[in-house]
Each structure stands twice: as C-alpha cells, then as structure tokens.
Amino acid sequence: MTRESITDPDSGFLMRDHKPRGFFYLDHRTVDAKYNIITDTYITPANVHDSVPYLDRLRAQTRTFGFCVEAVALDAGYATGHIAKTLNKEKIFAVVGYRRFKGGNVKVPKRKFSYVDTLDVYACPMGCKLSYVTTDRQGYRQYKSRPEDCQGCPLRGDCFSAKADRRTITRHVWEEEKEKLKANKRTATGKRLYKSRSWTVERSFADAKERHGYRYARGRGHTCVQEQAYMTATAQNIKKITTLEKKRA
Structure with missing residues (x-):
C-alpha cells in the first residue's frame, strides 16, 4: 500500500528510524569538500531511497561543470552494489558509511x-x-x-x-565491489575523507535548517520545493564565496 497526501501528492511518506513520520521531501545535496560549496541540490519525495538519484546527479554535475571527480564520501544509504560497482569502474575513490541493520540472527550473525x-x-x-x-x-x-x-x-x-x-x-x-569501498574507509585517506562529511555536507544542512528556514517547505508541489532548495543553496553559496574572498584579500 502506498500512502498519498491529499494536500501535496508530490510528497512521500517517510518511514525511517529516528526520523519523524509523515509526508516530506528529501534534499540530495552534493558539497565540495575543499570550500564547502554546494554543487548540486536535488529534491525527491521522502519515500525515494537515497541511492536512486545518486549516479544520475553525479553524471549531471560532471557533464554540466566538467568536474573531474577523484573521491567521494557517502552516507550509509548509498552503500549499494550498483553504486559501488560504478564508482570502482570509473576509478573514483569512494568511502561509504556502515549501517548495522536490525533483526537477523543475533547469537550467530x-x-x-x-x-x-x-x-x-x-x-x-x-x-x-x-x-x-x-x-x-x-x-x-x-x-x-x-x-x-x-x-x-x-x-x-x-x-x-x-x-x-x-x-x-x-x-x-x-x-566484492562493496568490500572495496569498505577497504577504502579503513585507510588513512578514507578515514580523513569520511570525517570531512561532518563539517561539509552535514554542516551545510545544519546551516540551512537553522539560518534559512529549511526545516519546512514554503510551498506545495515538487516544483516549489525544488525552487526553495535552489534559492537556499544560492544564499549559502554567496555567503561561503564572500567569506572565502575576504580571507584571500
């Protein structure tokens, strides 16, 4: 059974541990690890898995901006075989968080x-x-x-x-492709790269929520929410670039 909102059919019903249940949208955001600049923000209904749009958004950025992606740090929600195989094939050094699933055999795992x-x-x-x-x-x-x-x-x-x-x-x-990503995370470079997520993408979301009213959608429908995401990311990037230019001056 698929739940559908009567006020905003474009949204999706979120059912995740430690998250509020209800109809929401998700922002799949990409942040540059060097300057903390938001390079992409993509809105989907909350019932769309994190891993679904990732590869398409990665290709969209490389195609639009001409990025030469060397390494990526991803949340545990992106730890799928298809993503691991694609990143390894394209020789992108990737580290992915580990998620311990509930259930299963506890005594003899x-x-x-x-x-x-x-x-x-x-x-x-x-x-x-x-x-x-x-x-x-x-x-x-x-x-x-x-x-x-x-x-x-x-x-x-x-x-x-x-x-x-x-x-x-x-x-x-x-x-085997997923095990390669796990091995990457155990290296010194992998540990440093994954740790950087806390002050790049996680800090970017925290700043958007606390200072830009990003906890709630300002309008209904996917188009309105995507516009809000673009405007929020633009405001954050202007602040980041301005601060960076002042430091350089």
Missing part, C-alpha cells in the same frame, strides 16, 4: 561465517561448508549448509529456527 573466494563457499563457525544453491531476482546468491551437518551441531538452536533444517547465507553478486 553472518559476520561469523567466512567466505572462501577460491571455493565459492561459506565456512560456518564450526567449520562446516555452506555451498552455493541459487541466485534470486534481487541478485543475491544463496549459500546453504547440509542438514546432516547441522543436525548434531551444538550451535544448532541459536543458528536458525526450529522449523528450518539448515542455515542460509546470502551474498550479493557485487559484494
């Missing part, structure tokens, strides 16, 4: 299973093998253990439910 690349299998904490079975339509490869291996296992009660007879682990077909 997936991280305790080791993937063996040469054999294309997973090894469970007790040393048993989980072999590849199939790939679903979402691109996740499924690895399953043998029922006879799990029958007498001391972890059997904590590993999976009583109704099941084996453990299943999933791995995306582009998981």
Whole structure:
C-alpha cells in the first residue's frame, strides 16, 4: 500500500528510524569538500531511497561543470552494489558509511561465517561448508549448509529456527565491489575523507535548517520545493564565496 497526501501528492511518506513520520521531501545535496560549496541540490519525495538519484546527479554535475571527480564520501544509504560497482569502474575513490541493520540472527550473525573466494563457499563457525544453491531476482546468491551437518551441531538452536533444517547465507553478486569501498574507509585517506562529511555536507544542512528556514517547505508541489532548495543553496553559496574572498584579500 502506498500512502498519498491529499494536500501535496508530490510528497512521500517517510518511514525511517529516528526520523519523524509523515509526508516530506528529501534534499540530495552534493558539497565540495575543499570550500564547502554546494554543487548540486536535488529534491525527491521522502519515500525515494537515497541511492536512486545518486549516479544520475553525479553524471549531471560532471557533464554540466566538467568536474573531474577523484573521491567521494557517502552516507550509509548509498552503500549499494550498483553504486559501488560504478564508482570502482570509473576509478573514483569512494568511502561509504556502515549501517548495522536490525533483526537477523543475533547469537550467530553472518559476520561469523567466512567466505572462501577460491571455493565459492561459506565456512560456518564450526567449520562446516555452506555451498552455493541459487541466485534470486534481487541478485543475491544463496549459500546453504547440509542438514546432516547441522543436525548434531551444538550451535544448532541459536543458528536458525526450529522449523528450518539448515542455515542460509546470502551474498550479493557485487559484494566484492562493496568490500572495496569498505577497504577504502579503513585507510588513512578514507578515514580523513569520511570525517570531512561532518563539517561539509552535514554542516551545510545544519546551516540551512537553522539560518534559512529549511526545516519546512514554503510551498506545495515538487516544483516549489525544488525552487526553495535552489534559492537556499544560492544564499549559502554567496555567503561561503564572500567569506572565502575576504580571507584571500
């Protein structure tokens, strides 16, 4: 079921942890890491996932401004296989935040299973093998253990439910691309780059909310909200450029 606002059908219903629930818009903003200049602001309904418009907006900026993008720091919402594969293919050094999803097996989580690349299998904490079975339509490869291996296992009660007879682990077909981004974040450059998000894009949003009335939409409809985003970003950039020029003078 899709919820639709009767006063602003262009908006989307937001359902995220630690966020207010209701009909909102999202601003997918790009900020230059060197001078904190807003280079792009793109409005979508709140029910559109963060990762959906990212690559298109990245290409729009490189096409419009002729940017040669060397590195990007992204929130955890952008940690998808498609984005990781594209950034790696274009040789863009990317770091992405890590999101710990709720649910799943708490006592015997997936991280305790080791993937063996040469054999294309997973090894469970007790040393048993989980072999590849199939790939679903979402691109996740499924690895399953043998029922006879799990029958007498001391972890059997904590590993999976009583109704099941084996453990299943999933791995995306582009998981290796995502692991490269995780490896980037563990480097000194990656740590410094991701830390810069707090005083670039996060500070940019905070300034817009506290000083430019950006907590609420001034009008209804996508066009009005996009215009508000452009005007807010313009005002912020004028202040940034003016301050920068004074320092240079």
